[in-house]
Amino acid sequence: MDTLSALGVVQATLAASGFAARASAIVATVAALPASALQAVACFRLDDSGRSLLPVASWGAALQELPQIAMDDLQHPATYCLVQGRACMVSDALASVDGDLAGLAGLMKRSAALLAFPLRDRERERALGVLLLAGSANELRRVQASLEWRALLGVLQRLLAQAGTQDHLPSTSVRPSAPVLAEGAARRVEEGLIGTSVVARRLRADVLAAAESRLSVLITGETGAGKDHAAWLIHRSSPRGEKAFVPLNCAAMAPELIAAELFGAAKGAYTGADRARHGLVAAADGGTLFLDEIGDMPLPLQATLLRLLNGKRYRPLGEVEEKHSDFRLICATHQPLADMVRDGRFREDLYFRIRQLTLALPPLRERRADIPLLAAHAITCHNREHHTAVTGLSADARAALLKHPFPGNVRELLTLMQVACERARDAELIELGMLHGLLADPPGDATPPTHETSDHLPLTRACEAFERRVIAQRLRHFDGSRTRTAISLGIARRTLIYKCKRFGLEESP
Template sequence: MSQKKRILLIDNEAGLCRMMEQVLLDNGYLAKAFTDPRKALEEFLPNAWDLVITDIKMPGMSGLEVLQKVKEQSRDLPVMMITAYATVDMSIQALRKGAYDMLTKPFEPEELIYRVKNALQQSHLLEENRELRQELRGQFSFENIIGTSGGLKEVLGKVGKIAVRDTSVLITGESGSGKELIAQAIHYNSPRHERKFVAINCAALPETLLESELFGYKKGAFTGAKENRQGLLEAADGGTFFLDEVGNLPMNVQKTLLRFLQEKEFIRLGDTTPTRVDVRLLSATNADLKQAVKDGTFREDLFYRLNVVNIHLPSLRERTEDIPQLAAHFIRLQNQKFGTSVKGFEREAMQVLCEYDWPGNIRQLRNVIEACMAMVGAGEDFICRETLDQFIDTDGAPRENIPVAAAGASELPFNAALERFEADLLRSLLKRHGGNIDSAAREAGMNMATMYRKIKKHGIKREEYL
């Protein structure tokens, strides 16, 4: 049974206090009433109450003063104000000081209970968000980034120093080496950790969509722009914005991004008024941006704006001593997800893991382990060499992709069958919607960016669905 919510009542009218106290008690709440606000504050402890209800006009101390003192000790505790003389100015003043709601006298018991339920529900959501943020901070703490190699320790040492400094960081490294994980670790260990972390893969969107996804647009900016739309950069206001594969930014977007980094503002498509946004920008690339600057495909001034601090992630083949820990971590995650009890790899299979070249880095290792565990038979405790050989070649070169069209799903390894199913589903959706990617994405329950990325991933051509 859930614990009863505790409500502190403050009103200099003794009769109203008794009425509210009884109504709340009758509806399953614990309530305690005070006619003297000073005495109420003497007994106030931040964790002792779930809601405070106070009158605004009281002798000796106003409700606004009570509100201020409560918020000084417990910022997220909801406070409801009661008044018989509600004015717009008074309401604005109370809300600015942190009041959750205003209740005007006289009121019916039903209205009181309705407002109380709303306030407590809001408080519950805030608590859930706070717990989620703490969980995310723990998930992306340095201790949870797996590995003890010298290269990784050097990276984490650098991350620890720059996380607290609000500066731009360029993360470099091969595809699949964990660049976004490092970006998230920077965010969740920074002063911005309670605000949003928003990421976009610049390689996953066509040039025509990238600018509107980043900066948003005004209604009527182009055909199909039926309403104002907030861009991802604006959605990250107060938090951190992560540009993955930043080397794929087209020149026109590079110009707009540079202006934002210089002025902290941008102009949305179709708009004439600048939009100001406060974000920390992190970016990542597996390309050589210095060479791109020389080739004229990346702006030199933008490169230096993004590359205030550089963090280079070593490839997995440069930190082979971390492979057993990473393998154990991914096996544990799969066991938790599917209720299995695989203990690890047999000795020979582990040797293959450590000697393999891993061109796809940590992402490839995770996918191979997931595929191996899908093939482990019931009662088998360890992944054997024969199972591993289905997904990588032992000479260090990755296996050729199994030709999906040549075999039925029942003949394919788990991951290949899953890939085939996803590709066929996308083609079917696109055919059903006449090639309208936006409509197909909505039916699939994904955003357009994800849909474009999956179309590119599976190599689906327009002639296959039009």
């Protein structure tokens, strides 16, 4: 592309007003460049919800026939390039038959390659849309490598950004703004959530969508599924990622201490408060507050939390004046909150307030194909931390892992691999024998031997059997801590000790 041709594109763009008009000018003049061998050009604009790319201008393909592209389809080159912030090329578009891409390739001539350029407003750090070129693979590689084209594209992005600002409605109107696609967010999610299964790919898309949103998120899933890691990843991939991530496990703290931990306290507010202290809500200002095991939060404190969420204002214990904190809330629980609402154990208004977005983490048994990759990641981390040289799993060890039910999910797998790496020491591979005892069923699951099935137990004994299982599971969840287990069950510690002795459960220190 020569200088005169580039000036022609800029002049045609400046002559138009509005995003769609300028996009049309760009498409038409790029397609008409003397040295161009393109088969089609199209421009897509990110809609106000940030969930779709809408066609606004085209050459070589009918605009009304171009598809709308969903932003959660990260396999599409248009979406991928915008999230990654760099150009993306598909050498044979017809070989990619994923949804909208197949239709797009069919419209853009047979045997065409596709080259997607992200359009971004660098000054305001917001996504604008995508410019899509179709032609021979060799021609598109030449365009992609052209320094002149890159410089021109930068100018065009600024012109479109100006048009996008002009297109905005007056400030008196209410209009949702498109979420900022943070640079590197997709890469962080890709690296932070390991796996190639369909479930893993869908989970990455859901995490990325949550990161780009400003709404409160409720993460659900079984114990050990990685709810705390998902919360951290949403935070780090969001526009608040450089600010503080402040976690609180509601089940690991006595109810009477949670309020002081959250809101802080003035000096002398309670016995032992020998100095003023800032709470976690203040620490999360500008960042993210993560409340793990939100289902264990006491009912009286749930009302206080609801008021905090509605106004982002709080009052430290012992103080008169309210303070403000701008934080985003992420909650997590393994408990069925909907059932707790129905039973009166969780406030309905708070439930709907914290679940503006929901993220359900799948158990590991639903993504078995990812087990070898997760195991390899655990081995790599162990080698890096302990300067060992374990290279992987033997075929027998790998097969054993794939058959194991993993009731403790990803946490169980990572812990298991740490132990196996210690056993391997200087060996190259983790052999099946090194997993001995690690893949057995966890203790405490079985009820005391009985000649009667649970279907025929008297009511009293059936209740006792159920209570024993719940206590055993909760003890394992809190690594044997009787104090934390008693708090989560809502009973006194001495009551828990009595029940452990009564049911024959091994006491933990």
